[in-house]
Amino acid sequence: MTMSQSNLDTLSAFDATEFAPAQFVRWFREVAPYVHRFRGKTFVIGFGGELIRDGFLNTLIPDLSLMSALGIKLVLVHGSRPQVNEQLRVKGHNIKFGRQNEPTGAEALECAKEAAGEIRLDIEAAFSQGLPNTPMSHAQIRVISGNFVTARPMGVINGIDYKHAGAVRKIDTNSILRSLEQESIVLLSPLGFSPTGEAFNLAMEELALSAAVALRAEKLIYLTPKAVATQDEGEEIAGELARIEADKLLAAGRLDEDSAVFLESASLAVKRGVPRAHLVPYTLDGSILMEIFTHDGVGTMVVEDKLDDLRPATLDDVGAILQLIEPLEADGTLVPRGRAVVERDVERFTVLEHDGIIYGCVSITPYLSEGMVEMACLIVHSDWQGEGEGELLLRHAESRARTLGASYLFVLTTRTSHWFIKRGFVQGTVDHLPKEKQAQYNRSRNSLVFIKKLK
Known part of the structure; x- marks a missing residue:
């Protein structure tokens, strides 16, 4: 007998002939090993302001709340580029930030502060939900944010003064770890501060990478606008990639800009000692849960294989x-x-x-x-x-x-x-x-x- 479609139907983990309770019990038992494995582990999760702009925050927060309830220690790093660009537009400034590092003047820095403040309040409000008969019912999540990030100016590069654009100098790991031990979620905004009290605009991807490395996180997860794909054929790069394979993809120059930025950061994180780096599309409902709690996942995972x-x-x-x-x-x-x-x-x-x-x-x-x-x-x-x-x-x-x-x-x-x-x-x-x-x-x-x- 060959492997016909009818045969395959009998192999489904969610066989339609079974009652729903049996399906639920089977699923719950299959998830249990992942719960045991990741309890007490630190995950750094980075997402751009696009996720908030596109209206996915309120679907993401219940999933993060569940992960926290299962004992996973979460450090969230948010971006704010579309919100900053909107602030600049409203105020009449002819400036627009793209994917690449760009100079940040005083007016752009003020917009970055305002955007970060609004996003932080939106995230805190979302974690404060607790209506009955919702995924957030009985959740008591405390979100901690603060001056955890010391930054330095990027300085003058090729004759261009980057002003208030900065790079991560140091992460206050001790303070973050103390907050995580108290079962709080730590939230990092894309701003850092120098010992002289100056503020600097940071790239979300670099901040999430630096935090994951400094905290020796189990995973670095980027929630991306779409799946990693090539720009010429639109081929999705799903599943698992050894870091050397990811670097070959980047060197070939076939990835779209978003995919290249996130994959480069994921590869660098793995090179610096983070065991797993994931790129997960936030447009798929529940994608972060499926990526973490199922074997095959739904995104792209970069690992340092001993090839x-x-x-x-x-x-x-x-x-x-x-x-x-x-x-x-x-x-x-x-x-x-x-x-x-x-x-x-x-x-x-x-x-x-x-x-x-x-x-x-x-x-x-x-x-x-x-x-x-x-x-x-x-x-x-x-x-x-x-x-x-x-x-x-x-x-x-x-x-x-x-x-x-x-x-x-x-x-x-x-x-x-x-x-x-x-x-x-x-x-x-x-x-x-x-x-x-x-x-x-x-x-x-x-x-x-x-x-x-x-x-």
Whole structure:
């Protein structure tokens, strides 16, 4: 039996034949690992004044409130460019700020102060909602803002005096962390102050990046006007990007201006030690929740993958692969293969190697006539587990399967079903396997079938 659409319907995590309560319980349980993982972690979330101008603030705030209630420590960084431009227009100044750093005169600085003040009050008011039968009911969120940011003037660059345009000099991390420990949300406006008392206009993207690095945040999340896309073909760059891939995209010059600015900042954040940087379109309702609490997310995530550790296996690696496999064969987790089988199939393996030591592997077997690829032997040595290497091998297998033109990745497992479910696999049956694999299926082991649709 091939993977028909009717078969796929049976694999849906939200099967229409189930009652709504069962769907809710399943969803809630699937979210639980993310809640446990991120409780107590610090997220820095940056968004431009466009989000407020476009009317998305009141849909965002309940989602942020929920994240705070789940124990995530939030630092919000807002921008104000469209509001500043509107203030300048109203006051008759022939000045308009774009994406690039531009000189900020005294009149523009006053407009920046006014815009920041209005936006801060709007955000505080939105967090103060508490009407019954709304997502904010019973929420008691305290928003803390203040002079957390020390700035310096950009100075004179190529003969141009940037006046009150500034750059971040220092973030008062101790004060911010104390506020976060009191379960408050910290709000940073795009203004910084010098030791002499001067105010400077800052770029939201730089401020959010600096805050995330200084606070050693778990995530830096930019809420963007649209998904990251190329400007020539409009192709969306979704999913996960290694930093080196993000830098190649930027160097190619194919991204639209907004995407390039945000992706460059995300790449730089990861380079400076932030584990994950996300670009999430705010126009999609609930996008930040879907990005954080589902495996595949809805935006673009930049990570610092250890790509140099991944390489195709060779015959010289067979001994090391067997050392990884044999303990799991002994306890029944894996089907016994033996040296001859591994040598025969070695070209299907990819290994993780560091300083000459092979500490992980995975193999893939294509069944392309039915649009499927099998992943097997996904193993990370116990001394290296917990650092994301399993995720790296999975992403590599998914990438190879997509490159081969497959639509589905499947695994057979007896012990690790929860690990795969958490990462977007859905349980299937033997009938969902390719016909050739069905004929090889060992019914005495009664392995569970898990299948993931590839985007």
